[in-house]
Amino acid sequence: MAMHDAQPRALALVLVIGLAGLAVFPIFGADEKFYMQFLAKVMVMAIFAMSLDLLIGYGGLVSLGHAMYFGLAGYTLMSLTPEYEGASLWISLAAALGVCALAALVVGLLVLRTSGIYFIMVTLAFAQMAYYVVHDSKYLGGSDGKYVYVKPVLSFFGWQPFSLDKLAAFYYVILGTLAGVYFLLRLLLASPFGHVLVGIKANEHRMRSLGFPTFSYKLVAFVIAGVLAGLAGYLAAALDGLVNPELLSWHQSGQALMMVILGGMGTPAGPILGAGALKLLELLLTSWTKHWQLLLGLFIVLVVLVFPNGLASLFGKRKRGGAEHG
């Protein structure tokens, strides 16, 4: 069954143009390492924001502790990376995602028994616990964090198609991952699972009365979102070559939340737009004034007031996930 919530054509066009622009940037801007690194970071944050939107926009689960999985994956990569050689990408990635899945499963089993403001507070509490464990752990580098000295090694039975040490190669891996996650989420949301998830957001009582085990559906969504956040965190740690407790902080969760709200909740492309807009504005404002956070805050307030459905609504209206008729 195909979902009838296809995004407006104008937004699809913007996405295609944006992806094409990102794809050709390393060709024409090969010398612009700073901007390539910047765009790579924006794409990583877009993946992170998309994972959060699966919970907020489609499941109605506002988590303020989503950065926990982002940071856990980064720290897993750091732990598995020897000092003078790269970790196997396949093994370290599988381990990072496995850790995130397990953490999300355990946390989800506990937090999904709450709802509303309690859910927000409990997710925040779990993330803060993880933050302080990392912050106070000597092995994990304490408040300074630790370096990931060598990037993961991508190889197929000993054959290395390219090295992630080359920024352009890593950039394309991140771009491919962004596109992959976007299409994966679209498929997921167009599937029966997605229909049920949206139904739960609209009215959980109704879905329970129809015989759907709503807790299980929410738990699966929570784990998937945790794993995707972990994927973003893994890429961030490998890209920056550094992990620190800030990766798990509530600031990080709040930033992803702002991206989702700014771009448009429950719109597949919204979090990508939100991540791009927020990071680009941050870049522009920081180079202009030291009071950039004030201006950024004003911009966010303005967007929320003028476009309550986010920047995605600039490109046409659509029924948002979770709407109900009647």
Added chain:
Amino acid sequence: MLRLKGVSKRFGARVVFANVDLALDAGEYVAIIGESGVGKSTLLNLMAGLEPADAGSILFEEVELTRLPDDALTLLRRDQFGFVFQAFHVLAHLSLAQNVALPLLLRGRAPGESAALAAAALAAVGLTGRETSMPRELSGGELQRVAIARALIGKPRLVLADEPTGNLDQENARQVLALLRAQVKQHGAAGILVTHSEAAAASADRRYRLRPEGLAPG
């Protein structure tokens, strides 16, 4: 089929109702009348295992619902119960056929089979050929027809309708009540209509009035 004996429910210190007894067999269609706030919807939720009763026994097909774990209750609702709500609860982003087929998602039906069943269910409620229409294109009466089709597509043994005409005008209400009764009877199910409207209750075989001290004929 359904037997309630001495069922009670309280919210904190307030007793909503106590000692509710009811017996319902297949093919029967009964109405439970009561003023707003008397606990009609709560009673319906108890019958479906959506809320726990504080006392009493609820037997469905000789199975004691008050002792069933959540998983078993979920399965029971999926396979044996059909719900119709006052507010329709039709998902705006799904077509009519997709909305109607929603209860079949977990039953492992092939997509083609689900689509055919949904088309047949829509035809049975007078919405032939409207499979791909979206909810925003429908009137309130038509949306409630969709909800009835969704409630009955899984061939439930028990249909629970909670103020199904509360949002409809008189003419649409009359049509929906007649349709609901006809569909319940046609499927050989048992039906419980909860309403505050005497006129709506008149469509049932038997009528009961819910009061804090229990159910009384009338």
